Amino acid sequence: MSTSPEHDLEPATVAHIARLARLEIAPEAAERLRRDLGAILGHIEQLTGLDTTGVPPTTLSGEATRLRPEGLRVALAPGEHVANAPDHEDAAFRVPRVL
């Protein structure tokens, strides 16, 4: 458990995350992102230092989960679903060729 707000990330980890996210980042941006990400992770890690023994998870009330009955739908007006899409062909979203 770290008490430091800094979490030391490897540059390779940043590159890996960027690749998984399909992001192309310049080397100088990578170093800034490495420090920012490390600070965020360090901050969150502080929370793991709290003693939560005996504190029940708030998501679990012990009761059965409430589920959705069928018969409810939020409908979109025709064409609305592609209105914000970068590209579309009639009702279909259009993206660069994928194999």
Add this chain to the structure above:
Amino acid sequence: MSIRWEAVIGLEVHCQLLTREKLFCGCPTTFGGAVNDHTCPICLGFPGVMPVLNGEAVALALTAGLALDCRVRSPSVFARKHYFYPDLPKGYQVTQYEAPILEFGHLAIEVDGASRDIGIRRIHMEEDAGKSIHADSGATLVDLNRAGVPLIEIVSDPDLRSADEAVAYLKALHEIVRFTGVCDGNMEEGSFRCDANVSVRPVGQRTLGTRTELKNMNTFRGVQRAVEYEIARHIQVLEDGGRIDQETRLWDENAGRSRAMRGKEDAHDYRYFPEPDLPPLVVAPDRVEAVRAALPELPRAIRRRLVEDHGLSTYDAAVLTGEPALVRWFDAAVAAHPNAKALCNWLTTELLGRVPVSALAACPVTPERLARLVALIDDQTISGKIAKTIFEKMLLSGETPDAIIDAEGLRQVTDTGAIEATVRAVVAANPAQVAQFRAGKTTVRGFFIGQIMRQSGGKLNPALVNEILDRLLAQATDQET
């Protein structure tokens, strides 16, 4: 000395659940539809929307799991599985990872008369992705009608040892999900699809060999061929001193071979984490028991009942359990008239010879009407031969057998006096054939039967006709000697 190899196979089967609506929103799940017609802000992954789990989907998942003797895990946890593909609008698939809703079941299979229990490791719930259409223009078009449709993935233990066993397992599973109404089992439309993990090891070795994952098998036959091919490929590579790479391979049905998928180096880094928008799924024990109590009779039990209670052959029992609708039809008919063997023959040879199973529900020959027809044969109101004529008319006119019999005067004559008169007349009218019969040509007897049936329109009771004809011919012979 050559090594004896053993194949180790595990199957992952995706079943589309027969809900009306998607897993986290109210969009319809029906196949097809105009492009993107079955979408809304939730299944399109618009910012700020919240998923709410469909209760029907949970009920169907529980049904499948309990039919497969699984244990219910409560709470189970939904997770996000991250990868980028245009048909995955949110950039992650909501699935279950470390805590699936059902675990530790099993399914009995039969191969070459031997029964084996195959372990079900887990069943988890997840949403389907959309569909990419590769257009002639070179672009890829995305239809998200299927995105968010509820699936269960049924993962077997690596207990299967041959392609035959893999197919037997898949067929048994297919049967169970259809008989429980969990899934329509339509492989063509992709509502029932299977991936296979295949490895080989020398017989006796405990550790598993490196496995490959096979995808893109769309038929039972495809699974059979793909698994056979892959086992042979593994053995060949290893015997040639090579190494099997752990990879995903696509089955090419036309070429009859599997080939490696490209560019998978990052594919295994899905960065799963618990889905923060969905609370852990707690299923109350009384809910589980309610689903268990409502489980329908399963195919194996139905086949046992058909053989043991109704005296059908195992072959007929297998034919009748080919489709859930067929068994229901048969059961309704037997309830109306308990001659199971005759009803099974009429149903499987006469009716299914003309009407496909899918059209049975709309067929004018209902279970009750066929039962009535068989009852009329059994009480000798009509002969089996006349019954076929009546059956044809039932199919065409939609009339009941009784109405057809009355309208056409087809009631069988069982009055021995009337039958004897007809037989006598035929014998008297054909002295040449009687002489041949007397001379020992007994095959001429068939000629008399034909004449008698023709004269009476086939309505005379055949057993009585035989009896009376034999007696009269014998008398004729006695008179001669």
